[in-house]
Amino acid sequence: MNSYVSSSESGSFERDMDYLPDRITRGGRRPSDGPVVGEPWPVEPGRYCLVAAPACPWASRSLVVRKLLGLEDVLPLATPGPVHDERSWNFDEQPGGIDPVLGIHRLQEAYLARDPAYDKGITVPAMVDIPSGKVVTNDFPWITHDLFFEWSEHHRSDAPDLWPDHLRDEMEEVMERVFTDVNNGVYSCGFAGSQEAYEEAYDTLWSAMDWLEERLTTRRYLMGDEITEADVRLFTTLVRFDAVYHSHFKCNRSKLVELPALWGYARDLFQQPAFGETVDFEQIKRHYYVVQDDLNPTGIVPTGPDLKGWWTPHHRDQLAKDLTDRTNVRRAG
Template structure:
C-alpha cells in the first residue's frame, strides 16, 4: 500500500503473489479443536447473536460468505455488516450505512475492529471478517475457513432444508476441485490483472484459460461441479464467474473470450444466479465501482464502464435436464 492512502497492487516486473496469512482463529462448536484446518489460533464458541459477519458485496471472497450464510439459513444467527464498494489503503468503510457507521459495531472503518484486537496490526484489512459484537474485536478473517465452519460447526442453527454443501461421498474430490479453482481461477484472474511484467501476465493468462477450458468440459454433462447438487465448490466458482464479463474480461485483461461465449460455463453461471441465495447477493454496480475506482494503478481515470447489461443473467439456462 502507498503512503498517500491509494491502494497499489501491481509491482513492476513481478508476478502477483497473494498474501494468504490470515488471523487463524476459528468459531467452533463448544470452542472445540476441529479435526481439519488451522488449529494454531484461538477457538471461539458457536453462539447465536454473538458475531457479525462483515462482508462487502463487491468482494468475491466476501460474497461467498454472504451466499453460504443465506443458503444455511443463518441470517438470524450471525448478523451481517456490509461495507461500501470502495476503500482506500487503510480500510473498507461503512459509507452505505446512515452516518457512515456500521449500525451494530458503531465503527466507520473495519480497520477499527482489527485494531481493537491487535493494536499493532499491520497486514491488509480484508473481508470477510467475523467480529464479536460485544467487544467490537476481530475474531477471524480466514475466508475459506469461515464458510467451512459456517457449515460444519453451526449445524445446530441450520434451517431444516439447508443444502449439504460438503457431501461426504465426494469430499475428497471436491477438495481437489476447489484447490484448482482457487489457484487457477479465483486467484488466476488477479494474477492476470496485477501482473507486473509481460512474462508474468502471459503465464497467468495461459493458466487461467487452461482451467476455464477444463471447467467448460467438466460442466458440459453435469449440472454442478460435483454432480447433481450444489456444493461449496459451486459457491467458490460462482463469485468469480459473476464478475468475469463485468470486470475480469477487460479490467484484468482476461480477454480470450467472454463468459457468455462459453456455453456450459455461461449456462452454469446463470443457473446458479437464478437459484435463491445466489443472484440476490450480486450487485454489479458495486462490483464495477470497487474494481474500476479502487485499482487506480490499472485504471487511473477512475471511469466505471456502463455495461454489460445485467438482464442477460435472467435469460433461460436450459440446464435442468442435467439433473
C-alpha cells in the same frame, strides 16, 4: 484493503494469505483440522457479526453460504461499501457512516481492537465478536467451511450438503484448481508485472476455463446434481467475469456469455436466491474500477455490460434428468 498483493522478481502476482486463523467452533472445542491460534471461540447465535462487502469475491462466498444455510437470524451482517482507501473498508454508505451492528465507521477499528499494533491486511470477509468489538478471523476459506460444519445446529431444515463426504477428496482437488487457476488466476493476469508473467497467467486461466467448460457440459454442477461449496467458490469469479475481469484484468480471450456450459451454469446459480440476491453489479464495478486506480487511473466506471441475459432460461436442470435417465438405462441393461 482487499488483500495485500505483490509481484515477484519475475513479475508474477503473489497473494498474501497470512490471515488471522482463529476459529469459531461448536462449544468452543479445538478443531481437529485446519488452523487455530489461542483458544477457539464458541458458536453463539447473535454473538458474531459477519462483515462482508458485496463488491469483494472472497466476501461474496460467505454471503452466499450464510443465505444457503439459513443463518441470517443467528449471524448478523455488516456490509461495507465498495470504495475504500489504503486504511480500510468503511461504512460510508450507512446512515451517519456508522455500521448499525458494530457501531464503527471503519473495519480497521475491529482489527485494532484485537491488536493495537495490527499491520496486515484489513480484509473481508471478517467475523467480529460483537461484545468486544474484536475481529476473530478473516481466514476466508475457513469461514465458510465452519459456517457449514460448526454452525450446523442453526441451519435451516432443508439446507444443502455443501461438503458431501463421498465427494470430499475429488471436491478438494476441484476447489484447489478453481482457486489457484481461476479465482486467483484472474488476479494473476490483472496484476502481472511483466508481459511474460501475464501471458503465463493468461494461458493457465484459460486452460482451467476450458477444463471447466468441458466438465460442466455433462453435469449440472461441479460435483454432480447438487450444489456444493465448490460451486460457491467458482460462481463468485464467474459473476464478475464480463463486468470486470474480461477487460480490467485483461482476461479477454472470450467472454463468459460466449462459453455455453459456463454461461448456462452461471445463470443457473444466479437465478437461485442465495446467489443472485447477494450480487450487486454496480458495487462490483465501482470497487474494481475506482479502487484499483493503478489499473484504471481515470476512475471511469463502465456502463455495461447488458445484464438482462442473467435472467434468461438456462435449461441446466435437464442435465440432471438426462444423467439419471442414462444411469437407469445402464442399470436396466
